[in-house]
Amino acid sequence: MSLNRFALRRSPALPAAAALALGALLATAAPAAQAAGTTAAPAAVAAPDIPLANVKAHLTQFQSIATANGGNRAHGRPGYKASIDYVKAKLDAAGYTTSLQQFTSGGAVGYNLIADWPGGDANKVLMAGAHLDSVTSGAGINDNGSGSAAVLETALAVSRAQLQPDKHLRFAWWGAEELGLVGSRYYVNNLPSTERSKLSGYLNFDMIGSPNAGYFVYDDDPVIEKTFKDYYAGLSIPTEIETEGDGRSDHAPFKNVGIPVGGLFSGADYTKTAAQAQKWGGTAGQAFDRCYHSSCDNTSNINDTALDRNSEAIAHAIWTLSAGTGEPPTGEGVFSNATDVAVPDNGAAVTSSIAVTGRTGNAPAALQVGVDIKHTYRGDVVIDLLAPDGTAYRLKNSSSGDSADNVIATYPVNASSETANGTWKLRVQDVAAQDTGYIDSWKLTF
Template identity: 45%
Template sequence: MEILSRMRRTAAVLGLCAALVAVPAAASAEPAAPKPPRIPVVSTEQVMSHLRALQSIADRTGGNRAHGTKGFQQSLAYVKGVLDKAGFRTSLRPFTHNGVLGHNLIADWPGGDPDHVVLVGAHLDSVEAGPGMNDNGSGSAAVLATAVAMSRAGVAPKRHLRFAWWGAEEQGLIGSKDYVRKLSAAGREKIDVYLNFDMTGSRNVQQWLVVHDDPRATDAFEAYFADKGLPTFDIGIGGSDHESFGDAGIPVSGFTTGVGDCLHDACDRIDNVDPGTETVSTNAVLGVTWQLATR
């Protein structure tokens, strides 16, 4: 009887062990929640490399990147090439001004709700007097670096994400007006907000001038700069590309770092752009765009 009892106890223990082994370890634990993608950070080199490219284009094409010049066309080709390589769907939108063909460049990131668009833009052209590195190579480079960072991070936006570079803006906001004018009423309704960036790398910047219109975007920019202890000043709709959108009833925001001594002058070269200011501005563009597109 003692032997039989021991055999029964042994069988019971072996059966329990077999049952434990047969149960997968994961079955007793909740599956780990996926971690949200970390918002990337743009380095100084990543954004200033685009400015060096634009300066080089101006240097070899007569000193400027104005509407109708080789400098603008090569600037357009450079930005488009970077975006195509990064996986964006790009298109050139033609218009004519003063009898000269011009283009806007539009870049769409795949995915997101097409009925809710976050549009981020800057004007790519300069005046004829100089290369326009702060006005507005700086804004163009900041938006381009933001787009590339989004691509590298594999962002999966809830809203559709679109980037734009305008032509002939120095001639009177021609490119942005043309884009808005050609939108249908439904197309305008689909743009939840337009974010504009003009002169983002001014030297001796005293404060970031934030466009106060769309509440969510405005609050996001103000919070970003406040978190870094950087002063801001609120400005309204007018004076740059966002005016074309605001006049059409499209909510807008964005910022500028203000006007420098070399505005519309030959001295608006790359050394007129402060790398530190440009890097802070670019990461503000990136952080707020990410927030608006993914939440």
């Protein structure tokens, strides 16, 4: 987890009862990820078990690499390159097409590792990733060997199952996250717009085995979020929304260009409350990870239960969200537009459109309107949702005292009197001088 990230958010194998509950859950189809204005059909095949022993074996390798290379796996250090080589060798042997993306940061060469599983619709790509670098002060086994190992073992499980999902699967291990998301930013910034449009979702896993663990789910794309929440609900494990660190791990560059994102987190140096300890166990008044960014972040700094559950959740999400290409007859539907629209300073209103199709009846009484508007003075901005018949629903008024940047929010709208199908518009106007901005992206969740 990056040094500039506010840190908050995220015992033995599952008992037999929990395992049965997990099996029952995985046998049940779940909503699939957003893909260019549609949602995917439920998964037909349940994810396999992800052996905890395998995930921990990868962590042991990361620890050995760090120990042999000055005690860390940081960007520009030999321990990082050795970590990349270890992961790449596993994936090459499993039948992945791998590539190393090279970049420079702080005068040192860094690497991203990208691995593509053959097959699936190349125009609908589901991606999952984790940063592989540590800080210079330690081996980084929870931060972020845990996420890296779980994503690796999930990718290997795809190979063992010879999975043939409807969507194309891509996995990534990022470099220099601890220096400010350098590797993932480099990847996204160098991805042509035509390739960006093919990404139906990016899942991020940064610290998922914290010793005093919590169970936090990213509050971003609603379909991805619901996939994780439903998984944990099936295990009778309550979750909380991960908000303190929002936008400060490797999902942020993807989110900033309108790609649906989601992920899991088990917590860093913030303190677990009494209420959280009551529902999750562990110790109230202590950090989720007391070894965050420290030399004690080694193989002893892992909660096996949290690592096991989160690894299984990753596999469940990959199997579920990569299945199907059509609109399900019921359930959530997400429609989005990520085309930038400039908002003129103190000028006329502009609009961005979304064509909704495949729905039945009227829109819901709790239609969710997610907006991402970049602006240097958000108080100047007035926002309306326009229904297909032209009816306007005010989302945000101007406010002279609201001097913060950007409008990134989700607004509930009672649109139950409106027909769901048709062209919906986001109307944005800047009503005061001197500050400018643009519509970055927006979406409707039915």
